[in-house]
Amino acid sequence: MGNFLAGKVIAVTGAGRGIGRAVALAAAREGARVVVNDYGVATDGTAPSSEVAEAVVKEIEAAGGEAVAVADDISTMAGGQRVVDTAVGAYGRLDGVVCVAGILRERMLFNMTEEEWDPVIATHLKGTFTVFRAAAAVMRRQRSGTLIGFTSGNHQGSVSQANYSAAKGGIISLVRSAALGLHKYGVTANAVAPVARTRMSANVPMELAGMGSAEDVAALVVYLLSDRAAEEGITGQVYSVAGAKIAVWAQPCELRSAYASGGWTPETIAEFLPKAVGVDPMPMLSQLSAMEEAARSGARPNAR
Numbered sequence: 303m304g305n306f307l308a309g310k311v312i313a314v315t316g317a318g319r320g321i322g323r324a325v326a327l328a329a330a331r332e333g334a335r336v337v338v339n340d341y342g343v344a345t346d347g348t349a350p351s352s353e354v355a356e357a358v359v360k361e362i363e364a365a366g367g368e369a370v371a372v373a374d375d376i377s378t379m380a381g382g383q384r385v386v387d388t389a390v391g392a393y394g395r396l397d398g399v400v401c402v403a404g405i406l407r408e409r410m411l412f413n414m415t416e417e418e419w420d421p422v423i424a425t426h427l428k429g430t431f432t433v434f435r436a437a438a439a440v441m442r443r444q445r446s447g448t449l450i451g452f453t454s455g456n457h458q459g460s461v462s463q464a465n466y467s468a469a470k471g472g473i474i475s476l477v478r479s480a481a482l483g484l485h486k487y488g489v490t491a492n493a494v495a496p497v498a499r500t501r502m503s504a505n506v507p508m509e510l511a512g513m514g515s516a517e518d519v520a521a522l523v524v525y526l527l528s529d530r531a532a533e534e535g536i537t538g539q540v541y542s543v544a545g546a547k548i549a550v551w552a553q554p555c556e557l558r559s560a561y562a563s564g565g566w567t568p569e570t571i572a573e574f575l576p577k578a579v580g581v582d583p584m585p586m587l588s589q590l591s592a593m594e595e596a597a598r599s600g601a602r603p604n605a606r
Contacts, residue, residue, distance in 0.1 A: 448491070
């Protein structure tokens with residue numbers, strides 16, 4: 303057992319499998335008491351079971367740590383609140399939440415149904431909100447704490463996961479809003495975009511560059527939960543971790559602008575926009591042909 307998170311209480315959603323499980327186990331190894339949340343569903347959000355959360359609690363306890371299971375659905379306000387209430391009820395405080403829970407329902411945008419859109423947005427984006435909201439109230443009173451959301455490189459866009467991409471982009475904006483709104487209370491908020499082998503990444507139609515493990519991601523999360531990260535003032539950031547590589551994403555900013563003294567018309571925009579303002583190239587577009595070829599051949603091209 304380490305002491306990077308000694309004395310802290312950490313709640314992790316989606317902690318029954320994959321990256322969430324690795325985060326829960328790593329936090330416990332570093333001295334945290336852990337609330338293990340997992341609704342126990344399949345990758346598409348069906349067939350819930352409480353067994354996976356309870357199994358991780360047993361792993362933590364067998365290694366000498368302390369943990370408690372919560373099998374609630376965090377896409378509901380009551381479920382998110384219960385995760386936080388369990389932490390406070392069991393351990394008297396809450397120092398960090400890590401929202402990993404997510405599902406996939408892939409479909410091309412023109413074929414996507416409401417039943418494929420709503421649950422993905424609810425689990426990823428609303429599920430992060432419900433836990434952040436409940437945790438923020440506790441952390442504001444404590445004047446300390448850390449919120450960590452999980453995003454993806456797919457927030458740039460996706461051919462067949464518009465629902466997932468929209469949710470992951472929303473999580474980045476939610477994290478930045480939390481960082482701004484809670485800064486004066488001593489609370490930090492950051493996002494992690496993992497590239498790791500999990501059941502959710504198994505069907506990605508390309509080889510993700512620098513594919514790492516869930517344990518690589520967990521190490522970064524443990525650091526972001528620690529006092530050392532808070533002392534460095536790390537907040538409002540998006541970090542990706544892919545095996546041996548850790549990177550920080552740029553903050554949104556304007557690249558170029560143009561001004562019209564007499565106001566804009568379609569004609570003046572047609573004249574100025576392509577030349578003076580231009581475009582910001584979309585990296586994902588350059589990968590489309592390789593992805594289409596992979597779909598035809600069954601190969602998995604590299605993505606960077």
